[in-house]
Amino acid sequence: MLVGDTGAELAWSQYQQADNMTDKAAALSALVNSPAAADYAAQALETFEQQYRDEALVMNLWLQIQAINSQSGGLSRVVALMEHSAFTMNNPNKVRSLIGGFCSGNLVNFHSADGAGYRFLCDQILSLNKTNPQVAARLVTPLTRWKEFAEPHSQLMRSELQKIADEPGLVKDIYEIATKSL
Numbered sequence: 001m002l003v004g005d006t007g008a009e010l011a012w013s014q015y016q017q018a019d020n021m022t023d024k025a026a027a028l029s030a031l032v033n034s035p036a037a038a039d040y041a042a043q044a045l046e047t048f049e050q051q052y053r054d055e056a057l058v059m060n061l062w063l064q065i066q067a068i069n070s071q072s073g074g075l076s077r078v079v080a081l082m083e084h085s086a087f088t089m090n091n092p093n094k095v096r097s098l099i100g101g102f103c104s105g106n107l108v109n110f111h112s113a114d115g116a117g118y119r120f121l122c123d124q125i126l127s128l129n130k131t132n133p134q135v136a137a138r139l140v141t142p143l144t145r146w147k148e149f150a151e152p153h154s155q156l157m158r159s160e161l162q163k164i165a166d167e168p169g170l171v172k173d174i175y176e177i178a179t180k181s182l
Contacts (some may be wrong), residue, residue, distance in 0.1 A: 008037035015044050024048065025061055032069045049086070059086045060097040067101035074109025075116055078102045089128070092135045099124050103142045110142065111149070115156035118143065122160040125174065126167055133171040140164065140174060144181035158182065 008031065015027035028048055031041040045066070052058040063086060067078055078098060081087055087094050103110050103121050110117035121143060128136035143164070146157035164170065165178040 008034055008040055011037060012040040012044070015040070021052070021058060025058075025065065028062075029065045032065055033071065035071060053086070057093075060093050063087060063094065064097040064101040064105070067098050068105035070106055070108040072109070074102065074106050075112070075120055079120075089131065092132060095124075095128070095132075095135050096138070100139060103139065111153055113152065115152070115160070118156050118160040122163055125164055129167065129170055129174055133174060137171070137173040137177055140177045140181075144177065146181070 011027045011030040011034070015024055015031060018024035018027060025048075028041075028044045031037045031044050034041070045062070048062055049059070052062065063081060063084075066081060067074075069077065081098055082089075087098055089095060099121070103117065110121075121139065125136045125139050128139070140161075143157050143161045146154045146161060148154075149157060161178050161181055165175060165182060170178075
């Protein structure tokens with residue numbers, strides 16, 4: 001899938017001929033992550049959404065497949081998907097699929113050198129602190145690993161973790177995770 005057009009053609013064929021959602025989702029994931037398959041990926045994303053739009057759990061998978069797409073522009077894709085009708089911050093499964101998927105499964109884009117992924121995660125955690133602190137607490141984990149990373153990543157991650165710990169009105173669970181990690 002990463003070299004030449006043959007893989008894209010095969011994945012597109014698998015997507016079109018799949019007789020079950022699992023095979024279709026696997027082909028969709030391959031297409032979405034292939035630089036050579038942009039046109040096929042767009043068509044597959046659209047038809048997958050049309051076919052499964054009334055299936056909440058399948059749409060979570062659709063969101064996650066896009067969130068973990070390691071091609072450039074990952075954060076902007078996630079931000080755009082937060083405006084999609086299939087996503088709501090009020091649904092923990094949607095948040096884990098899109099935001100959690102990006103921060104835990106899209107290492108290339110989450111760990112961008114400018115720290116935008118870390119700032120994004122911090123902002124989402126602080127927002128969820130007010131509406132769903134349990135989900136917010138589960139999202140802190142990627143930042144708690146700051147000691148495992150080289151500079152500038154470790155300092156950027158630690159800075160966002162400190163920002164979380166310093167937030168007034170932070171719930172106990174999030175505060176404990178953040179402060180113990182610092």
